[in-house]
Amino acid sequence: MELMEMFDATKPYTFTHGTVVAGVEWKSPIGTAAGTYNLDACSVYYNPAVIGAVSTKGVSPVPWEGNPAPRTAETPAGTVNSVGLQNPGVDHYLEDDLPRLKAMGATVVSNVAGHSDDDFAEVVAKLADSDADMLEINVSCPNVKSGTSVGKDPVALAKLLKRLRPLTDKPMIIKLTPNVDDVVPIARAAVDNGADAVSLINTFVGMRIDTRTGRPILANITGGVSGPAVHPMAVAMVYKIRQTFHDFPIIAMGGTFTGEDALEFLYAGANAVEVGSAALVDPAAPVRIACELEDLLDERPELAAALAEGNNWINIHDNKGEYRECIN
Ligand SMILES: Cc1cc2nc3c(=O)[nH]c(=O)nc-3n(C[C@H](O)[C@H](O)[C@H](O)COP(=O)(O)O)c2cc1C
Numbered sequence: 001m002e003l004m005e006m007f008d009a010t011k012p013y014t015f016t017h018g019t020v021v022a023g024v025e026w027k028s029p030i031g032t033a034a035g036t037y038n039l040d041a042c043s044v045y046y047n048p049a050v051i052g053a054v055s056t057k058g059v060s061p062v063p064w065e066g067n068p069a070p071r072t073a074e075t076p077a078g079t080v081n082s083v084g085l086q087n088p089g090v091d092h093y094l095e096d097d098l099p100r101l102k103a104m105g106a107t108v109v110s111n112v113a114g115h116s117d118d119d120f121a122e123v124v125a126k127l128a129d130s131d132a133d134m135l136e137i138n139v140s141c142p143n144v145k146s147g148t149s150v151g152k153d154p155v156a157l158a159k160l161l162k163r164l165r166p167l168t169d170k171p172m173i174i175k176l177t178p179n180v181d182d183v184v185p186i187a188r189a190a191v192d193n194g195a196d197a198v199s200l201i202n203t204f205v206g207m208r209i210d211t212r213t214g215r216p217i218l219a220n221i222t223g224g225v226s227g228p229a230v231h232p233m234a235v236a237m238v239y240k241i242r243q244t245f246h247d248f249p250i251i252a253m254g255g256t257f258t259g260e261d262a263l264e265f266l267y268a269g270a271n272a273v274e275v276g277s278a279a280l281v282d283p284a285a286p287v288r289i290a291c292e293l294e295d296l297l298d299e300r301p302e303l304a305a306a307l308a309e310g311n312n313w314i315n316i317h318d319n320k321g322e323y324r325e326c327i328n
Pocket residue numbers: 033034035036056057058079081083085111138175200201202203225226227228230253254255256274275276277278
């Protein structure tokens with residue numbers, strides 16, 4: 001039997017098709033999604049500087065232990081996790097992961113976690129003078145106390161952004177939850193109150209039950225669903241936001257396992273795509289997907305040129321305002 005040729009992610013790949021997100025140049029439209037990249041584990045597989053950006057694990061003002069185990073369970077097409085934003089805290093991040101990633105030449109998106117506006121403000125203030133390229137405010141984690149309360153309420157999000165905006169000149173991304181009836185009013189609060197981009201989607205609330213015991217598998221009972229199952233919903237949400245905000249930068253994520261999946265997001269109007277769960281199966285997935293997308297963009301010069309200029313597919317075409325929801 002012929003063995004399948006292994007993808008070698010350690011090669012010094014360079015990409016001709018980059019993107020620009022809120023003024024920040026990414027070498028490829030592909031980055032890593034927060035919480036699914038670990039520097040020590042992943043740098044064995046590839047150099048983080050070759051891809052578009054590395055969005056790092058959410059950091060909080062002090063170390064967080066995360067939720068009790070079991071914290072992950074399989075689903076037919078992805079995982080459900082309730083890690084609960086375990087992290088060693090922003091001071092450790094500033095001394096360790098961030099300088100190491102920057103020394104390797106990576107473009108870094110620092111993901112910010114908090115239980116309250118005070119928490120978010122403390123972390124953003126500490127990152128303001130750092131070498132982080134962009135900040136991503138996670139108002140959409142379904143697995144921690146108050147994790148989505150701001151991200152589901154446009155008024156609360158506006159209040160938080162008004163507090164954070166004066167603290168930093170860095171491009172600020174708001175990470176959106178899919179666990180709302182309509183994502184557009186939340187995106188509007190981000191657009192109107194000083195955010196520089198939105199990223200979506202974070203995970204959908206879900207749970208699994210062990211049929212031998214009749215008990216939930218996760219100690220937290222519910223968790224966040226990610227992976228291929230969520231991809232079509234993520235594409236619809238990206239498209240819907242793009243139909244409303246034609247220019248505003250969008251970073252898409254949710255079930256991207258191939259270059260084709262990423263391309264779908266770009267045709268929905270995203271400026272960049274992040275890879276999460278695929279890297280839990282194959283740590284080198286972000287580089288493989290970046291290579292696949294590079295080939296697809298070679299064949300699509302119009303899309304490649306739009307991305308390189310910080311533009312998006314919807315805006316260069318006359319297909320604005322065509323989003324429709326199924327009416328029952
Ligand atoms: C194990 C795990 C940990 C995550 N941690 C974070 C996090 O710290 N901050 C965040 O904003 N999103 C976090 N996420 C959400 C991902 O960044 C991403 O939005 C989501 O998984 C959808 O993308 P995917 O289907 O490609 O995984 C996490 C997801 C997983 C699976």
